[in-house]
Amino acid sequence: MTNVAVVGAQWGDEGKGKVVDWLSERADVVVRFQGGHNAGHTLVVNDAVYKLSLLPSGVVRGKLSIIGNGVVVDPWALFDEIERIQKQGVTISPEVLRIADNACLILPIHGELDRAREEAAGGGKIGTTGRGIGPAYEDKVARRAVRVCDLAEPETLRFKIDRLMTHHNALRRGLGAEPLDGEQLFEQLQALAPRLAPYATPVWKVLDEARRAGRRILFEGAQGAMLDVEHGTYPFVTSSNTVSGQAAAGSGMGPGAVAYVLGITKAYTTRVGSGPFPTELFDDVGEGLGERGREFGTVTGRRRRCGWFDAVMVRQAIKVGGVDGIVLTKLDVLDGMADLKVCVGYELDGVVLDHFPAGMAAQANVKPVYETLEGWSESTRGARTWADLPATAIKYIRRIEELIEAPVAILSTGPDREETILVHDPFAD
Template sequence: MIKNIVILGIQWGDEGKGKIVDLLSKKSNLVVRYQGGNNAGHTLLVDGEKTILHLIPSCVLYKNVIAVLGNNVVVSLKDLLSEIKLLKNKKIFIKNRLILSHSLSLIFDYHISLDKVREGKNIKQSIGTTNKGIGPVYEDKIARRAIRISDLYDISYFKKLLKKNVDYYNFQLFHFGHKEKVSYKKILDKSIFQFNQVKHMIHDVSDLLNYKIQNQEKIIFEGAQGSLLDIDHGTYPYVSSSNSTIGGVFTGTGIGIKKIDYILGVTKVYSTRVGNGPFPTEVYDDIDNYFSTIGKEFGSTTGRKRRTGWLDLVLLKRMININSLSGLCLTKLDVLDNLEEIKICVKYLNKLTQKEFSYYPSSKKDWENVIPVYKIFRGWKDCTQGLKDFKKLPKNAKKYIDFIKKFTNISIDLISTGPERDQIIFINHDLKNFISNKN
């Protein structure tokens, strides 16, 4: 019986993880976010009403599920409180339903200011970040100067840490960025005020989760971004600043690897990415317009148009192996409904040597010389939106899905056929049982 599930994206993010977390958390006890910050965005559509969350796990739409932010999540208290207020305005109250790790690192104004300076210096070489201060705060963490939320319990200690960091960043902002310095006093006062509103939420998350697992409670671990944005295993340097692959679950929560029962990888049936970096199967023509329009491919955090392309099975297989996936969830199948033909990248061609290969390019030069080699499928030209039975899918849609399954050598356990919560095909009955009853 499945008790604990990891749900992570295996592309460049925006795979539709929010909907899947929302769906599977119906009968869970806790949903735990283990990395990233408010640079992520989950768009949920329930009964026609859209809710966009950036920090708080999607489970908050269910009244009896507890949301947890682990130690490797980086948090802007201002944005966290804004999100709580947004939910409150929707009559969703999270009192006693949100837990913050005492070890999570905080984002301050100086992180955001430096992020903007760096991205604006050279647009052509920019990473394409969301300017939320995520990179700089993770740098602080590695350099051992990050301010953790528990540091604010001791105001005298916090003042010393903050003053040191403000001086450090103001030097960079003024001399490197030629920007206005941030105010130590304003940040101090604001931070203390915000901390007092959330300090009752702070706990030792590692102890809590291990206790809950020991007591057979149902837990979902929710990843932010996608595996191809992992700082170690993604398309470096065009990546996020944390581990969005499976290892981030354990370092970001303090639970052990043996505590996980099932790992679900989420992927679109085509590809998208936001920001700069390699994208072998990217399209620029009418297909790009089609994906953007029909798939509504605009970032929930930034509103930026996403780059679009065909599904890349070379990259997908790599992420399946790295994450040791138990099964796949395919999303946005219905977006392909009106296409005459559909392509899947099955290998690469080096345009200099004209040699085919199926391995992960390891250098900037290798990425620049990649040409995708496609297998072409006939489209099904029929409506799949809202279907809940695999048998009712068009014949060509089944062929497309079966090919993905055989090529990647992994089971397809869920298929999303639309944006609404209930527009889903369950193939794995253990996952269906997971939401049929609570612990």
């Protein structure tokens, strides 16, 4: 059976939640492999709206849903989310949800440090969600993080907390914050341990058994390729790898576990937070895209910056992410626009580039080179076949395919899971 990874091919917010939910009908297992509760996936099912942050989208369909070792887990946020989703009629139990026992935890100290740093940075802030994702990954890499499995070993937990206090209290003194009480944190985690324990398991083993049994596995990415800590617009990025290569490392499976990579991209471009955005629009067109597309963050509620489709950036995301085909979302937001622009290159110091440069100053200073395409007056909302689309909309899609050097496998024409045109089923390979 083919296993599929779904990743964002822009700066996140591309509509991965709907796509993963739609694909999960064909999958047996859904896995989150990176990020934390800074992710925001919105699912619309029979007029019911589910807003997920840490839970894999498969929980809504009752599919086995796994939070992999590559995810940093805020256990308090997780249980708040479980309670909220269960109030909507979704049953979440250890039979449905498994959490990697070697996943690292986001603690209250991480969120405090995250927010304190952003405040101290002033105009140099990078636009984090303030939820402690970055500091948690820092502790993971520095080998002082508290992991899920540590909650079952009180002495190990005390040892880990002592190490954390040494580091974090030094940082807090530098930021003018009060020192932390390690004993209070120990007691908080001890109280939480019995609730988390039933979900904790060696998920690599669960996934290996699923693969051997021929079960279809869907890997659910968060954020987008241009927020990848290595391949994105550094330092205005998240603190994990968001590209498909992380699906293996972040779940405990080998690289051969993923047979098809599906990249999600909007028919235009958005970004939340700080950082370069070559095609950003500051006029009525940009405002119109934001209003029609309802461009507000699922997690933070922040207004998204909007601009024209950037084919250079998406092509680069496809190359570094090993994307086989894309899902093009929110085509209907472009309905009624006479002309559409697509970025086909960048101009920097008189030279036209065919890629997004790595340098921070270069990324901030590139100017988009546009190609203008004819728009359409008809509605594409809810289209179910190519025959339902205006000819100029099809031309727009075909031109995007040429520029990004990848085919459109799925076309999303609205937020509902049925408002979808399937060109190629990723699970069919």
